[in-house]
Amino acid sequence: MRVKNKSTELAEADLTPMIDMTFQLIAFFMVLINFAQTESHDLVKLPSSQLIKPPDQPFEFPIMLHITQDARVFLGGKDYTAETLSSGLRAELAVARAQDMGPKDANVIIRAHRNTAAGEVQEVIRACQALEFVNFGLRAKEDLGRKGEG
Template sequence: MGEPAKVEIDMTPMIDIVFQLLTFFMVVINFEAADADERVKLAVSEMARPPKVKPAEEVMVQIGFNRAKTGKIKNGPWVFYMGKEIPPEKVETEVLKREKAFYRLKHPEGEIESVVVIRADGDVPAGQVQKLIEACQNQQFTKFSLKAMQPEGG
C-alpha cells in the first residue's frame, strides 16, 4: 500500500468571501452611534438631518427612562452619562460643571464653542428638556443640537 494522498484544500474562495464580509462590516459600522444610549427612544422628525459639518467639540447629554422589555417605563427620567444614571436636577453639578472645567482646560478664554447634543426620549416631559437647556446656559453653553430619529426609509 502506498502513502495516503495529501489533499490540498483551495482556500482562495473562502478567503475571498471572508474579506468581502469584513469589508462590508467595516464600511457599515458606525462608531459614532456607539455613544448613543439605547434606552433613549428618540422622537421622529423628517426635517432632522445629520449635520453637514460636525462640530469640533461637543458634549452629549442623554435623557430617558429605564423601560421594561414591553417598553413600559419603569423609572426615570434619568440623565445617562458615562454609564451612570443621574437625576436631571443634578446634571448641572455632576455633568455640566465638569464638562465646562474640561473645556476650560483647553480653552481658558473666550466663549464656549462646544455644542451640547441633547438626545431626549420622546416621552420625557418637555419641561425637563427646557430645564436641561437652562442648566447648560447657566454654565455658559449656548449652542445646542436636538437629536431626532429620521423616519424609516426617509
C-alpha cells in the same frame, strides 16, 4: 465467483461556491458595520424628523446629554437628574476652560428619548442655561418612513 473490483469513491461536495458566498457576506457585513456609534445610548430612542440633516462639520466642543424615558440624564457615562446635572456640567466646563473655551463655545447636544416628558427636557435645558450654555442641539434621527416601532 465474481471479483469485486469497484473502488468506492468518496463523494465530495464542492465547497468553493459556498466559501465564496460566505466570504462575500462577511466582507459585506464588515464594511457596513459601524462601531462609531459610541454616541448612542441603549435607553434612548430618538424621535424622528423629516428635516434632519447630519451636521456639516463636527462641533468644537460637544457635550452629549442622554435623557432617558424616566428622566435620568447621562453625561459621560454618569447618571444624573436635572437637579444634579450641574455638577457634571461644571466638570465639562473645567475641561473646556483648559482649552481656552467657555460655555458659549460649547454645544450641548440633547439626545432625549422620544417618550420623555417635554418638561424634563426643558428642565435639563434650564440647568444648562444656569451655567451660561447658549448653544443647544435637539438631536433626532432621520425619518425613514417607519412608524410605530418601539
